[in-house]
Structure formats: C-alpha cells, structure tokens
Amino acid sequence: MGNRLSEAVFSFKTKILNSKLNQLHKNAQENLNQNSLDDLNFKRRQNLVQHAIKKSSFYAEKYKNLNLENGAILSTQDFLNLPPLTREEIKENFNKIKIQKLKSGNYRTVRTSGSTGNPLTLLHDKRHPETPIRWRILKWWNIEPWENQAFIYRYKKTKLKRLTNEIMWWPTKRVFLAAANPSQEDLNKFVTKFNRIKPTLLQGYVDVVFEFALYLLDNNIKIHPPKMVWVTSAPLFEEQREIMQKAFGAPVCDQYGNTEIMLIAAECPKQEGLHIMEDTVHIEFVDKNNNPVPPNTTGKILLTDLTNYAFPLIRYDIGDEGAYMDKKCSCGKNLPLMQNVRGRQAHNIKTPSGLTIKGDHLMVMFDGYMKHFKEIQLQQEADFSVMLNYVPRQNNKPIEKVKEMAILLEKRSRSEIKVKPKEVQKIKQVGTKKPLIVNNLK
Numbered sequence: 001m002g003n004r005l006s007e008a009v010f011s012f013k014t015k016i017l018n019s020k021l022n023q024l025h026k027n028a029q030e031n032l033n034q035n036s037l038d039d040l041n042f043k044r045r046q047n048l049v050q051h052a053i054k055k056s057s058f059y060a061e062k063y064k065n066l067n068l069e070n071g072a073i074l075s076t077q078d079f080l081n082l083p084p085l086t087r088e089e090i091k092e093n094f095n096k097i098k099i100q101k102l103k104s105g106n107y108r109t110v111r112t113s114g115s116t117g118n119p120l121t122l123l124h125d126k127r128h129p130e131t132p133i134r135w136r137i138l139k140w141w142n143i144e145p146w147e148n149q150a151f152i153y154r155y156k157k158t159k160l161k162r163l164t165n166e167i168m169w170w171p172t173k174r175v176f177l178a179a180a181n182p183s184q185e186d187l188n189k190f191v192t193k194f195n196r197i198k199p200t201l202l203q204g205y206v207d208v209v210f211e212f213a214l215y216l217l218d219n220n221i222k223i224h225p226p227k228m229v230w231v232t233s234a235p236l237f238e239e240q241r242e243i244m245q246k247a248f249g250a251p252v253c254d255q256y257g258n259t260e261i262m263l264i265a266a267e268c269p270k271q272e273g274l275h276i277m278e279d280t281v282h283i284e285f286v287d288k289n290n291n292p293v294p295p296n297t298t299g300k301i302l303l304t305d306l307t308n309y310a311f312p313l314i315r316y317d318i319g320d321e322g323a324y325m326d327k328k329c330s331c332g333k334n335l336p337l338m339q340n341v342r343g344r345q346a347h348n349i350k351t352p353s354g355l356t357i358k359g360d361h362l363m364v365m366f367d368g369y370m371k372h373f374k375e376i377q378l379q380q381e382a383d384f385s386v387m388l389n390y391v392p393r394q395n396n397k398p399i400e401k402v403k404e405m406a407i408l409l410e411k412r413s414r415s416e417i418k419v420k421p422k423e424v425q426k427i428k429q430v431g432t433k434k435p436l437i438v439n440n441l442k
C-alpha cells in the first residue's frame, strides 16, 4: 500500500512539478536505444569543445594554436590532439575556465576532498543533474526511485537539511546514519528504523558501509536485505565486498565516480565490469603521451564531462588509472565496460632506488587479510619507512596477520623499505576520505 502511494506521489512530483527532470530521464533512457552511442558521444564532444572555446577564455587560450576549424574538432584525431587539463590548471584558472555570463541558478559550486592533498573548487551544471543516470543504475538493480532508501554518511546532516530532505522525498522514507563515531544508541536506532522501513537501497562511502557490515556480523544482528548496496568514494577490496554481501544479504554494486564527475561507470547485476555512461561521460585510458592504450591495458584516465556546460572538463587528468575491457557484458546493454578502478596513481609507495609499488597492487596483495581489520592505512615517511596503521575488529588481535602483511610489503620493495605495524584507534582522514596510502615523502 505504502509503495503505491509513494509511486503515485513520485510520478506526480517528477512529471508535473519537475517536468524537466522527467524529460532528462526520458532522454537518458532514449540515448541507450540509439544504434551508435559512439556517434552520440562524439557529437557531444564536438559541441562541448566548440562551446568551451567560445565561452571560456581558458580554453580559447589553451587550444589557440591547434588551428581547429571554426573552433571545432572535426575528427577523433583532433580530439586526441587536445592537451589534457590538469588539476593545477583548474586550481589556478577557476575564473577563466568558468563559462562567461553564467546565470547563478545554473550551477552549483563543489569542492573535492583533496585526498591527493590538493583540494579543488569547480562547478557542476545544474541544468544537467546526475539524477537520471542515478535512476538508470537503480533500474538495472530493479530499484525504483520512490522506494525507501538508507544512507550512511560520515557526518551528521543539519536538522534543517534532514527536514528538507524528508519533505522533498515524502512519502518515500529515507534513513540516515552519520558514521563518524556513532554511539551504540545511534546504531540501534538506525537498525530499528532500517528494519521498519525496509529500504531497497543502502548507499554510502565504502569504508563506513564496511564498518557497519562488521558491526552487524560481530554482534550477530540481522537487517532486512536491501536489493542492492551501493558503495562510493574509495576503491573496494574484493574481500570487503564479500563481507558486506554476507552482512547485508545483498549484492554490492561497485561504481566509479568522484566529486568532479559523479557517475562515470557502474556495475549491473551481472558484475562483469563497470558499464561506462558513454552518453554523459567520455573516458579515455592513455599512456604518458596521452595516446590511447589497448583494451585490458592499464592507462591513465582522462575524463570529459559531456554535460557540464558551466565549467567544462575536457580530457581532465584526474590522477586515476584504469582499463577498458574488450568484451560485451552478457546483460546485453550497449554501454561499454571498464575494469574496477583500484587506487589512484597519486597514492603509491616509493623505494629509495625509485621502485614504485602501486596502490592497486597493494589492494590485491592485502586481499585475504582485510577481514581482520576495520581499517588499514599505509603511511610512508620522509625516510621511506612505512607505518602500517590498523584498527582491529572487535575482540580481535590480528598481530600475526599484520606482521605477515608487513613482510609481504618489505619483500615487494626488495627489502628497500622498513614496514612497521602499529595499532591505532583511528586512521587518518584526508578531506572526506580515508586513503589507503598517505605519502609524506619529500
């Protein structure tokens, strides 16, 4: 009964009160029926580049010597000739990148967490919200937008925000948990409300959702299984995924997104890779000369947001690495696949002789150990030594395990660095994230 009402109110709100969102949602669905998504994607890149050159003094200047005909890219090769956009450029040219004469209602200012030590300010285009893509992903998992949902954040929302949120979504119910040191009472309340409203979606940052999963397992608490658990904001250990699936009795959907571009790729229930939202984002995997690498080969990720006409991001070098996959998903969707993104290239361990141990390799190396910890973090100091900081699970003394991990890492560094395990209460937070590697070198 509740669901019917929720659906009816939801349809009314989107169709009548927010007909624009409804239209965007329809368009997003229709995009997928196009024979050639590649063509649509390229047309959108052409339009974006032309727009950027005309309306952003930064891009007019940056592309000045490329002799683009009428300020447009005509071929895919033209696009590959565009020099990538760096984080430093965004930091230094905010006002020049921003489109001229932008109406204040058309954009929203966002700030990245600065997990690479360098927070950025940029704009999202409110004319092209990410909601339709969010609904697309939920639909894959058989979740309707009007169904009840649960969220785990790191911070408490203000009372006003919670109230606005409740009114906006009424009668769909949403339950929130602020995961920064939740008290026993907070957790009990959350579990009770969760089991009462039976949300079909549980969403949150990887580390806090994982912590909640451990809490349920360690205390033998059962929750009503949602249809899907959606984790964001950090790479996911395979083992964390298994533990979460066990605790929640539901599949965990891995996705790729960030503050700059929120929804880039996500898994469908087949989980054969992440489907790239090719109609709204263009993603490239390139070598150090910014030329495409072959499929299944790890390359630097360059991102182009095809819907941000307020603050264009074209071939943006975000500092992540990933790979295209050379196969179609058995679900039959025509959105191409990429591999899960495991770690940022900015987060590596380095040895005195110049050897680099990548974050994603460490994630593979430590898989199999993660079940013993709430959290771990590697902190490399100026003398190259590495602190292996860990927060054990309740009633757990994983000292033998942590010693094994330290030995693995020392071996991997060809014994060039010393690794010291250290039990801590909490690992270091950088911005809103808790990175696997904190590097204090140089």
Ligand SMILES: [Zn+2]
Pocket (backbone or CB within 6 Å): 268, 269, 270, 271, 272, 275, 329, 330, 331, 332, 333
């Ligand atoms: Zn699929």
